[in-house]
Amino acid sequence: MAAVSAPSMLRAMNVLDLAADPAELTAALVDIESVSGAEQPIADAVEHALRTQAEHLEVRRCGNVVLARTALGRPRRVILAGHLDTVPVNDNLPSWREEGEHGTILHGLGSVDMKGGDATMLHLAATLREPRHDVTFVFYDCEEVEADRNGLGTVERELPEWLRADFAVLGEASNGVIEGGCQGTMRVEIRRAGRRAHSARAWMGSNAIHALAGPLATLAGYEPRSVEVDGLTYHEGLQAVGVTGGVAGNVVPDEAVLTVNHRFAPDRTPEQAVAHLRELFDDAELTVVDCSAPARPGLTDPVADQLVRAAGGSAVAKLGWTDVSRFAALGIPAVNFGPGDPALAHAQHEQVAMAEIRRVAEVMRQFLG
Amino acid sequence: MAAVSAPSMLRAMNVLDLAADPAELTAALVDIESVSGAEQPIADAVEHALRTQAEHLEVRRCGNVVLARTALGRPRRVILAGHLDTVPVNDNLPSWREEGEHGTILHGLGSVDMKGGDATMLHLAATLREPRHDVTFVFYDCEEVEADRNGLGTVERELPEWLRADFAVLGEASNGVIEGGCQGTMRVEIRRAGRRAHSARAWMGSNAIHALAGPLATLAGYEPRSVEVDGLTYHEGLQAVGVTGGVAGNVVPDEAVLTVNHRFAPDRTPEQAVAHLRELFDDAELTVVDCSAPARPGLTDPVADQLVRAAGGSAVAKLGWTDVSRFAALGIPAVNFGPGDPALAHAQHEQVAMAEIRRVAEVMRQFLG
Numbered sequence: 001m002a003a004v005s006a007p008s009m010l011r012a013m014n015v016l017d018l019a020a021d022p023a024e025l026t027a028a029l030v031d032i033e034s035v036s037g038a039e040q041p042i043a044d045a046v047e048h049a050l051r052t053q054a055e056h057l058e059v060r061r062c063g064n065v066v067l068a069r070t071a072l073g074r075p076r077r078v079i080l081a082g083h084l085d086t087v088p089v090n091d092n093l094p095s096w097r098e099e100g101e102h103g104t105i106l107h108g109l110g111s112v113d114m115k116g117g118d119a120t121m122l123h124l125a126a127t128l129r130e131p132r133h134d135v136t137f138v139f140y141d142c143e144e145v146e147a148d149r150n151g152l153g154t155v156e157r158e159l160p161e162w163l164r165a166d167f168a169v170l171g172e173a174s175n176g177v178i179e180g181g182c183q184g185t186m187r188v189e190i191r192r193a194g195r196r197a198h199s200a201r202a203w204m205g206s207n208a209i210h211a212l213a214g215p216l217a218t219l220a221g222y223e224p225r226s227v228e229v230d231g232l233t234y235h236e237g238l239q240a241v242g243v244t245g246g247v248a249g250n251v252v253p254d255e256a257v258l259t260v261n262h263r264f265a266p267d268r269t270p271e272q273a274v275a276h277l278r279e280l281f282d283d284a285e286l287t288v289v290d291c292s293a294p295a296r297p298g299l300t301d302p303v304a305d306q307l308v309r310a311a312g313g314s315a316v317a318k319l320g321w322t323d324v325s326r327f328a329a330l331g332i333p334a335v336n337f338g339p340g341d342p343a344l345a346h347a348q349h350e351q352v353a354m355a356e357i358r359r360v361a362e363v364m365r366q367f368l369g
Numbered sequence: 370m371a372a373v374s375a376p377s378m379l380r381a382m383n384v385l386d387l388a389a390d391p392a393e394l395t396a397a398l399v400d401i402e403s404v405s406g407a408e409q410p411i412a413d414a415v416e417h418a419l420r421t422q423a424e425h426l427e428v429r430r431c432g433n434v435v436l437a438r439t440a441l442g443r444p445r446r447v448i449l450a451g452h453l454d455t456v457p458v459n460d461n462l463p464s465w466r467e468e469g470e471h472g473t474i475l476h477g478l479g480s481v482d483m484k485g486g487d488a489t490m491l492h493l494a495a496t497l498r499e500p501r502h503d504v505t506f507v508f509y510d511c512e513e514v515e516a517d518r519n520g521l522g523t524v525e526r527e528l529p530e531w532l533r534a535d536f537a538v539l540g541e542a543s544n545g546v547i548e549g550g551c552q553g554t555m556r557v558e559i560r561r562a563g564r565r566a567h568s569a570r571a572w573m574g575s576n577a578i579h580a581l582a583g584p585l586a587t588l589a590g591y592e593p594r595s596v597e598v599d600g601l602t603y604h605e606g607l608q609a610v611g612v613t614g615g616v617a618g619n620v621v622p623d624e625a626v627l628t629v630n631h632r633f634a635p636d637r638t639p640e641q642a643v644a645h646l647r648e649l650f651d652d653a654e655l656t657v658v659d660c661s662a663p664a665r666p667g668l669t670d671p672v673a674d675q676l677v678r679a680a681g682g683s684a685v686a687k688l689g690w691t692d693v694s695r696f697a698a699l700g701i702p703a704v705n706f707g708p709g710d711p712a713l714a715h716a717q718h719e720q721v722a723m724a725e726i727r728r729v730a731e732v733m734r735q736f737l738g
Contacts, residue, residue: 180474187618199630200552200688202593202606209609209627213585220582224571237571239621240578246611249556250630254614258578261568261619319569343567 018126025355029364040332083143117338173340180297205252234265298333387495392723452512485538486707542709549666574621603634635663667702
């Protein structure tokens, strides 16, 4: 077996410099491929960096989740969380840079979703030794896949005490703006039955596709609510996302199914949202396919207010669904706050202004400094 | 090479006895497997039988179509036509019999569609040597498959003089009742466009599935015409037979397609029927996928009247589409008339009362005798 020198071992291990520029740290994280399910190399690198560059923290590994926390005896505790995984590589690794009007743009898979957010938190972990609140860092795996593989769930089951806090910040891309809470989302199927017949003798059957006319008219005429919750405005949505029906070109079809996605504001529980849909489509057979709960903005907490002030005083409602609602379910107010345009998440051409990463890191430092 | 005796050669050739009971002849035809594209054995048997048992006829082979005709110099000529092919075997060969309340029932593939009709015509070909009209018999292949393989089309292209006549009877199953003409049938696609967007930001898109609400309401409220043509009543139909749309569970879809089958009475041309649909769905993008022309009943011809009288004086409108319209397109009035319930065509349990076959043969003999 050949001897391996210490420096090359470190290189093989993806050494991260946490104290340096968080935008450079983002590029280093992007260059460690970490598609969901294959996060070990990035988790190893993060764990190693925290153990060697943030000795003031208690570090813990749990599968491919890396946890770290202060124990300063502060009255309040804040969780800073970010997932380490990405969607599959799409000819967008390694990272590359481009000089633009607004400075250097960093391109590459995960630059937006969400290694910029991870970098700001890792930078803070190593450089802010005396935060005003105790802080728990959670870098987790499998956010981009089925909910039951999500690393936050692993921690919830195996190390629940690591998820106790008064407030949480999820570093998902939010254009560097604080996004409060998130809407709930559910998919339902509206199934109409009919009676099959030859289309030349249609009066002997009953057309299930025709029976979708009512539900579709309801959808087309639906006026979604705009709801203010804790000072933020949420725009609900009710959209058909799929429709199927038909047996053959000469057969009156006996079944048709409309799939509808409902986005609902955090003033309603999932149960209330389902009840609303059942009222809307009263005579149809309605099945809930899946449902993720909404989260209230979490801005009523004084710790949240400190973050909003550090960020310049404003916050907006989160449109999509994120893991913020997992914290809400644990009773922890939570917000999204991270660099990058969320509209570019999962796009091949993910890119983020390196200056925005630095600005977000600076806001976080003001918030906790 | 082993010597083969004449009788066993004949057996190998499926010898048909045309002069015997047409119901027995039906069973013999059923037992010669003849799925579309593999009609050679049955065409060989039919050709051989006509050449040896109906020497008064001029017999002609054209691919797997067998033609035969009288040349008695009568002022009028009638075509009797039947296809020799069947849909694929479905564990329903060879034929078998069952004694029922109304006599013997013959079971097996093709017993309804349409070897009963073929048998009545073959029986007539061999036994009616002096018909009152000249008669052309057409036994053809590939009716159950794509229209451009249909044996009638082959004859039309290669031996057009064999399709000159004043009236045609197609022996397709009609419960032994004369069915006049046939409705046209067309399939159209109604395509609605939208603009794709994330369903959490639905206001940035335009939902193509929602845009089907209008066309579906039109379909659900449509009152199809009942039209009298030459004394027969045709019931039109307008039925959605398929619907598709949807990109993903969280995407506002940008396209949805409704497929509609229109059955239209023979008082309209295909062009008029399309114009009607364009008027009905005025603002939608409408594409005609396929269209088969209708055929008027053909009962205005005095020869047709003789057949109706021989059959007991009544006729009904044909619901489905048959090759009758091919004759109509050639300017030949045509009707369907054959033993068996058309609702059993293509069903695994095809079956026909043997007495009904004999009755239809008797009506045909009275008509032409």
